Amino acid sequence: MSMSPLTAISDGFVVAKRNLIKIKRIPDLIIFTLVQPxxxxxxxxxxxxxxxxxxxxxYREYLMAGIFVQTVAFGSGLTAIGLAEDMQKGIIxxxxxLPMSRAAVLLGRTSSDLVNNALVVLVMTLCGLLxxxxxxxxxxxxxxxxxxxxxxxxxxxxxxxxxxLSVRSVEVAQSAGLIWLFPLxxxxxxFISTDTLPGxxxxxADWNPVSSVILAVxxxxxxxxxxxxxxxxxxxxxxxLLAVLWSVAILVIFMPLAVNRxxxxxxx
Amino acid sequence: xxxxIVARGLVKAYxxxxxxxxxxxxxxxxxxxxxxxxxGAGKTTTVRILTTLLRPDAGSCTVAGVDVLRDPQxxxxxxxxxxxxxxxxxxxxxFENLEMIGRLYHLGRRRARERARELLERFNLSxxxxxxxxxxxxxxxxxxxxxxxxxxxxxVLFLDEPTTGLDPRSRLAMWEVIxxxxxxxxxxxxxxxxxxxxxxxxxxxxxxxxGRAIAHGTPDELKRQIGGERLELTVGAQEEIxxxxxxxEAIGTDRPTVDEETLxxxxxxxxxxxxxIEAVRKLDGAGIAPTDIGIRRPTLDDVFLQLTGHQAEDxxxxxxxxxxxx
Ligand SMILES: Nc1ncnc2c1ncn2[C@@H]1O[C@H](COP(=O)(O)OP(=O)(O)OP(=O)(O)O)[C@@H](O)[C@H]1O
Ligand SMILES: [Mg+2]
Numbered sequence: 001m002s003m004s005p006l007t008a009i010s011d012g013f014v015v016a017k018r019n020l021i022k023i024k025r026i027p028d029l030i031i032f033t034l035v036q037p038x039x040x041x042x043x044x045x046x047x048x049x050x051x052x053x054x055x056x057x058x059y060r061e062y063l064m065a066g067i068f069v070q071t072v073a074f075g076s077g078l079t080a081i082g083l084a085e086d087m088q089k090g091i092i093x094x095x096x097x098l099p100m101s102r103a104a105v106l107l108g109r110t111s112s113d114l115v116n117n118a119l120v121v122l123v124m125t126l127c128g129l130l131x132x133x134x135x136x137x138x139x140x141x142x143x144x145x146x147x148x149x150x151x152x153x154x155x156x157x158x159x160x161x162x163x164x165l166s167v168r169s170v171e172v173a174q175s176a177g178l179i180w181l182f183p184l185x186x187x188x189x190x191f192i193s194t195d196t197l198p199g200x201x202x203x204x205a206d207w208n209p210v211s212s213v214i215l216a217v218x219x220x221x222x223x224x225x226x227x228x229x230x231x232x233x234x235x236x237x238x239x240x241l242l243a244v245l246w247s248v249a250i251l252v253i254f255m256p257l258a259v260n261r262x263x264x265x266x267x268x
Numbered sequence: 269x270x271x272x273i274v275a276r277g278l279v280k281a282y283x284x285x286x287x288x289x290x291x292x293x294x295x296x297x298x299x300x301x302x303x304x305x306x307x308g309a310g311k312t313t314t315v316r317i318l319t320t321l322l323r324p325d326a327g328s329c330t331v332a333g334v335d336v337l338r339d340p341q342x343x344x345x346x347x348x349x350x351x352x353x354x355x356x357x358x359x360x361x362x363f364e365n366l367e368m369i370g371r372l373y374h375l376g377r378r379r380a381r382e383r384a385r386e387l388l389e390r391f392n393l394s395x396x397x398x399x400x401x402x403x404x405x406x407x408x409x410x411x412x413x414x415x416x417x418x419x420x421x422x423x424v425l426f427l428d429e430p431t432t433g434l435d436p437r438s439r440l441a442m443w444e445v446i447x448x449x450x451x452x453x454x455x456x457x458x459x460x461x462x463x464x465x466x467x468x469x470x471x472x473x474x475x476x477x478x479g480r481a482i483a484h485g486t487p488d489e490l491k492r493q494i495g496g497e498r499l500e501l502t503v504g505a506q507e508e509i510x511x512x513x514x515x516x517e518a519i520g521t522d523r524p525t526v527d528e529e530t531l532x533x534x535x536x537x538x539x540x541x542x543x544x545i546e547a548v549r550k551l552d553g554a555g556i557a558p559t560d561i562g563i564r565r566p567t568l569d570d571v572f573l574q575l576t577g578h579q580a581e582d583x584x585x586x587x588x589x590x591x592x593x594x
């Protein structure tokens with residue numbers, strides 16, 4: 001029996017509210033979630049800021065989009081951990097015994113993690129502006145840049161949700177939810193320009209969805225280099241299109257996959 | 269009377285372990301079925317299948333006439349479940365926990381809040397209503413979890429070991445709540461490891477082991493299955509045993525059994541009180557004063573031990589049943 005999408009949304013809202021209450025009750029949690037990105041911005045700005053040279057652009061400005069995208073990608077780990085925790089504590093069983101929408105727990109979790117991510121992005125933005133980062137394009141482009149960043153973050157949450165519901169414990173979720181993000185985010189244009197990579201790695205890095213999102217955000221913020229620093233081929237020319245397509249593709253694949261895992265999830 | 273819960277031939281295997289191996293169950297409307305069994309017998313697996321959380325490999329079941337496997341969402345609207353481990357959100361307050369459940373049952377915000385307050389009142393949690401559940405004691409959590417199962421006033425209730433981990437007083441309070449629900453007409457399937465509990469609460473008992481029902485009946489029927497009353501007598505001195513054995517042999521329906529070590533002599537009897545009076549009179553005549561004498565009725569422990577070959581888990585913490593000794 002399927003339920004109306006409206007029920008899914010209103011049930012999802014109830015679940016999201018519950019998750020946000022937890023963030024409110026444990027302020028340390030949000031503080032530490034925020035400390036890491038702040039630390040990243042400062043470390044990269046002052047430690048690497050002068051060490052790496054990407055021609056045609058101020059490296060500090062170049063970095064910001066990389067740190068933004070990497071941070072929200074790792075932020076998706078929260079989704080995996082949150083769901084694994086709910087499963088381990090039997091909360092998912094409670095939800096599954098209620099006549100609520102089968103998608104609601106996931107909609108609620110990914111939505112509350114999106115709020116979390118938005119908060120992190122806001123703090124990083126302020127921090128970046130303090131150390132000299134500037135948005136050099138128009139207001140509309142900047143808003144589009146943030147929207148794209150959060151859309152990608154939301155899509156990543158659904159991959160994490162699938163992982164979180166597939167593992168048997170919070171500990172496993174902690175590592176399984178994060179470990180694949182290291183190659184994914186470092187094998188990209190986040191901190192270097194891909195033309196400095198060995199020849200065989202370049203196309204991999206260029207076609208990496210993370211690279212597309214980063215380059216798209218750079219373009220929208222007016223922080224992108226020109227020429228070889230953008231990488232090469234189609235991804236260098238159409239980053240925004242690719243970033244949107246990648247995010248949509250992730251959602252199309254992982255939303256049903258995660259809901260399916262949820263249906264089967266057998267806690268304990 | 270219609271059957272509210274019906275399960276036929278339930279099978280569920282985890283690898284080599286057959287958690288359920290062809291289990292049949294029937295719970296008539298308005299009655300309580302106690303599902304009794306040692307650790308790993310398959311109690312939780314049964315509850316999870318009947319409450320739509322788990323799909324069996326084979327078999328079928330209906331709850332309130334609805335096919336559980338074909339229409340799980342409809343079943344979820346009809347039942348309340350309190351699982352083996354209290355599933356409360358510890359960061360939410362008691363009130364928030366219940367309100368959330370009410371909203372997910374689609375009661376609407378106002379009704380969900382009203383219902384939360386009613387239940388907190390009923391379960392004596394009003395004072396703690398606005399505290400995060402992580403500050404609750406084990407017993408309070410358990411009560412909150414049970415309250416969660418009752419939010420939508422379900423006609424059919426599944427409670428998986430509802431009193432495990434409770435102190436005797438909380439357990440008695442829980443029994444009262446359950447009895448009241450049954451009086452109001454709720455059909456209940458209850459799993460427990462406490463034989464006392466099944467004896468107190470259940471109309472019918474199914475004993476399961478290794479995923480199969482190995483006995484079924486009312487508590488009294490089960491006790492009768494392993495024999496009726498016995499007269500049990502302990503003497504102070506070894507020399508008295510021969511005389512006592514002779515006296516009891518004349519009273520009982522079978523030969524007395526003698527435990528030399530504890531100086532205890534036991535004999536099956538047809539009518540406990542009559543046999544007791546007769547024994548006391550004869551012993552008095554023979555000048556023997558026993559250190560202990562009484563009628564012993566088989567407890568569910570005896571049933572359990574005899575049927576499964578092992579003791580029920582940790583029943584020592586259950587409140588003592590009264591009236592086992594005359
Ligand atoms: N998810 C699972 N994976 C593997 N085996 C399982 C799983 N769940 C249950 N089992 C096995 O199935 C059998 C029945 O388990 P179940 O939890 O139903 O027992 P139970 O009667 O509730 O026991 P207890 O009194 O300890 O709660 C056990 O042997 C258990 O190890
Ligand atoms: Mg169990």
